[in-house]
Amino acid sequence: DAGVIQSPRHEVTEMGQEVTLRCKPISGHDYLFWYRQTMMRGLELLIYFNNNVPIDDSGMPEDRFSAKMPNASFSTLKIQPSEPRDSAVYFCASSRTGGSAEAFFGQGTRLTVV
Amino acid sequence: AQKITQTQPGMFVQEKEAVTLDCTYDTSDPSYGLFWYKQPSSGEMIFLIYQGSYDQQNATEGRYSLNFQKARKSANLVISASQLGDSAMYFCATRLQGAQKLVFGQGTRLTINP
Numbered sequence: 001d002a003g004v005i006q007s008p009r010h011e012v013t014e015m016g017q018e019v020t021l022r023c024k025p026i027s028g029h030d031y032l033f034w035y036r037q038t039m040m041r042g043l044e045l046l047i048y049f050n051n052n053v054p055i056d057d058s059g060m061p062e063d064r065f066s067a068k069m070p071n072a073s074f075s076t077l078k079i080q081p082s083e084p085r086d087s088a089v090y091f092c093a094s095s096r097t098g099g100s101a102e103a104f105f106g107q108g109t110r111l112t113v114v
Numbered sequence: 115a116q117k118i119t120q121t122q123p124g125m126f127v128q129e130k131e132a133v134t135l136d137c138t139y140d141t142s143d144p145s146y147g148l149f150w151y152k153q154p155s156s157g158e159m160i161f162l163i164y165q166g167s168y169d170q171q172n173a174t175e176g177r178y179s180l181n182f183q184k185a186r187k188s189a190n191l192v193i194s195a196s197q198l199g200d201s202a203m204y205f206c207a208t209r210l211q212g213a214q215k216l217v218f219g220q221g222t223r224l225t226i227n228p
Contacts, residue, residue: 055214100166102164
């Protein structure tokens with residue numbers, strides 16, 4: 001398997017623009033996670049899905065952020081409008097069900113909002 | 115709520131020495147899992163080792179072992195015979211039973227000196 005695939009790898013956008021990050025999880029994994037990594041706040045869980053259904057979105061910072069998972073092989077994280085404080089590395093991860101099942105991470109998307 | 119604490123922001127170790135990275139957790143749930151991940155400068159998140167709260171023996175994976183002290187709520191990562199390639203950020207994470215999400219600590223930056 002190719003692993004978790006994220007696109008784009010890098011995104012530079014102007015404040016106020018819409019940004020869409022994409023993720024393809026590992027086939028057969030029924031959980032998908034979106035994390036954000038910054039120096040100040042570390043790795044934060046934004047939202048996660050089980051079988052395409054959002055389970056916990058308590059980490060989504062505000063209404064400007066939205067995430068969807070229309071099918072088992074694709075998810076998006078959208079920021080509209082983007083702000084400079086959204087600059088971070090966004091990771092998508094997937095896992096099977098099970099307490100010992102590790103999460104496999106994508107390469108991340110480095111987002112810079114200027 | 116889960117909380118993970120990594121008290122060492124940075125560590126410097128001579129090559130070939132063993133190194134212990136500290137991790138303490140705070141949960142009242144009796145069933146949980148503990149994970150360690152490595153993040154090299156290239157940015158990807160690499161799973162290293164897992165320990166379940168009911169596991170009787172400390173987990174080992176090659177040069178990695180987990181010093182699990184349940185009463186102290188401690189899950190330290192031990193790397194034996196450190197190598198230059200071990201230089202990276204290391205994250206401890208916990209998962210509660212029934213919730214597939216991983217909650218991460220702030221990380222420890224390990225530098226191996228030649």
